[in-house]
Amino acid sequence: MSVENDGEKPTNNLVGALLVDLYQLTMTYAHWKTGKHEESSVFELFFRRNPFGGEFTVFCGLDECLKHIQSFSFSDDDIAYLKTTPSLMDCEESFFDYLRHLDTSGLTVWAMQEGTLAFPREPLIVVEGPLGLGQLLETSLLNLVNFPSLIATNASRMVLRANPAPCIEFGLRRAQGPDGACSASKYSYVGGFAATSNVKAGKLFGIPVAGTHAHSFCQSFISLEEVRELILFNKRAHNSQRLLPSVLEYRDALPTITGENFQTNDGELASFIAYACAFPNATLCLVDTYSTLGSGLPNFAAVAMALDDFGYRPKGVRLDSGDLAGLSMKCAEYFRRIQLATGREAFRDLAIVASNDINEEVLHHLTKQPHKITTFGIGTNLVTCQAQPALGCVYKLVEWEGHPRIKISQDLPKVTIPGRKRVFRIYGQDDRPILDIMLLAEEGIPIIGRRLVCRDPFNAQDRFCVTPKRVVALHSAVYENGLVSLHPDILTSRTFVKTQLQSMLPSVIRYANPDAYDVKVSTSLFHFLHDLWEKEAPMEERR
């Protein structure tokens, strides 16, 4: 990684030092009062469970975290606000001086690469530095990792199910705010989506944008009079001509060609003609405003034949209601009949885009039945992650002044694994990853060809050996001395996700009953965890 220091600001103007839970500030004050704020600390950011009932998570959000860390500072205005906050107004003046002069150049941050397939309890980000500062970053880092990772995971799962049909993100209108939308566009692209409808995200992140027209466009035309005079350059005749006469001729001829007789809606037909004259190379029509099979489909076919005569390649139709698989079959059959009857090659590979409440489950079932859908448009369920709208990353102190720290809980899954750790991905015979193992930082690294004992952190009897064929260290230093290592590039991250999914065991990434991917610990870490646990947990007196 090359190093650059461009001081880029976070994409969202709401991100800054003040984007914290109040308790980060109250805790920092208490640490400051106790003289602990400069003590060395190590915090780890990790999740405890994969989302969506799956067995993997795509780690994302690092880019914005790094921009945030690098630009982290309290403005005078922020300080003035804090001083008036009832909870902080009694704090000593010099505490506010401390905040005012805080900067992050003393922090070192390690992280997994953006787009890494990650698993429960593995540190995604490790923050090492003064306790006060480390504490102040908790909430914002969690916010900046949770949703991006959730979206990228959701998107990658949908792409796996829809494969080989591409998926396009249509969720801006239903997203949780403007940033929810733009994050969704960005990280669903990283997760494997092909494009977004969100123009702002297209501009910000260089993502392909896609889209044609809505129902309201069809409704905005009322009669064919409105498009009577529209002309289009005829590439075969080399002159401009009105499109309408040719379209009407084909609409009249369609019942004979297809054997189906419908009274199609004139306003809808007018809207298709208007769209075709504006975008003759990209005429993809939404066909369900009035009746998919009874109006939209024949109207599109009439326009498509006229476009074909004019030397343009019509693109296809979009279905947005009803039984998508069944309708796609009927559309394809309709196109095939026209192709057979007229010999028009343009009708051989028309796109059939399907949208309307698609989610991973729908994709899973839909792609198991006969259908002719060529592209999926996915909105709400993708961008709000309806199946599980939050990822539960946490940020825990694992070391303080060289001492390992543990969080004990009555809920076993909430117990943290103490100490500064490193994670390695172990590859087996066929160069597939077979497990990840966490070691204490001082343990060194697993050696290729040398037998390694792997243990479950909480189940003493669950242990086995492997002999690694290849070992990849998942962490690298991404921020040091105020400098950010290369910001992740969106295309690199997208390719990285794809490559990892291809090499992952299919049983781990499948939809139904996936196998858990092993995350183990070394024998040293196992004993270290349990010794500390026993030391810290209060001994209950049963009576």
Next chain:
Amino acid sequence: MSVENDGEKPTNNLVGALLVDLYQLTMTYAHWKTGKHEESSVFELFFRRNPFGGEFTVFCGLDECLKHIQSFSFSDDDIAYLKTTPSLMDCEESFFDYLRHLDTSGLTVWAMQEGTLAFPREPLIVVEGPLGLGQLLETSLLNLVNFPSLIATNASRMVLRANPAPCIEFGLRRAQGPDGACSASKYSYVGGFAATSNVKAGKLFGIPVAGTHAHSFCQSFISLEEVRELILFNKRAHNSQRLLPSVLEYRDALPTITGENFQTNDGELASFIAYACAFPNATLCLVDTYSTLGSGLPNFAAVAMALDDFGYRPKGVRLDSGDLAGLSMKCAEYFRRIQLATGREAFRDLAIVASNDINEEVLHHLTKQPHKITTFGIGTNLVTCQAQPALGCVYKLVEWEGHPRIKISQDLPKVTIPGRKRVFRIYGQDDRPILDIMLLAEEGIPIIGRRLVCRDPFNAQDRFCVTPKRVVALHSAVYENGLVSLHPDILTSRTFVKTQLQSMLPSVIRYANPDAYDVKVSTSLFHFLHDLWEKEAPMEERR
């Protein structure tokens, strides 16, 4: 409403003319090519179903919509981007000139007041103006209404269930991005929450902020040595003294006082002492880092007794895991025993804050069983609206050049009610709202004391009469000639929500099986809808 024109920008920097689905731009181009972009149009923004299985929705987001509409324009940079977008790069140059010079001063916008209880199919916002511009606003207005309304509704429902215990929003870390978090803080406050943990939102919107400390704070202390020298001003003795000796004395005495003997965690106790010395007037301790009853509770009690001796009022405890109702009972009983044994009044009304995966259903059930929780802290389930993470508002063309427009669909709920409409809330005998009725704009308004026929829009036989005791028009002009009527004030909106919920029939707002609130149409509107529907729908040929 007074009029002001402060030209405020939207809170979020991502909001702007480019925050659109691409198809808004392709449609606008097709309209522009057809010469239709300046034709008059009326769009309505509404939802089809109340969220969360409930029967009401709190309309929010108007404030940001108005800021967006007023500041709407394409920058040169935006235009340069659009020209390079593959889908638009073939558009004529003068189309981009049209975009560059677009402004919204020709629009008139009507809307319900921010915080209005709204019901399915009622126009929340009505946009009247040139077709091109009206179309371009679709996605951003939907984005800016959907999530705020969803959050305000979710929050108001939780407040209804938790009543009389206040609710505090703790969701920043799990929200869908920084803006998802700040919107959640703002609109949950409108919905009735008492405070947020999000300091940025506190500053931006003037919301009270709340919070104390996290588990990591307890973990960051390892021994009592760290707090041995901490001093606190003793308000009774009028001098500064070390707090530790007094705390240790009480920790030793607690088994005798309470009859329960525990070996509590020293690091945790040290952290509580540090917190108490920093915030002696606001010492509320998180008690489940090691063991709620075995360590956190006695440690807090020891600190609280010492604080009481020093003349400070300890605040209470926070529970963040386990059986919250049961633990709250045990905490209260523990405090009561101390109060009885020592006569300390400070132990009479200690706060017991409960957090950890609380949602509306949990609140509903929890508040039906014995508990002593005084405040609820709610995060993930509130801010991501886990029970239903998206509201499905839509934006439909209902009139074009004076002609009513309809969207027909094979799904009945997707059929739109055509024409420019006004909505009135009809109040009955006891001044409770009894139904809302939609009339065509030209029909005039319902008259107090005059019999009014109300019809279901889709079921001809569902009709009845009412004689209004009071009539409230739900729409007012909020944007005209480039001027915004008074921006909604967050406190006014919050009070408005509360007042409406108090006057609404309890059966409509209850948790289990709520009654639907009636939204009816006038006889004229009923016939108008069905005449147009029959005219526009294609007649199918059955064979």
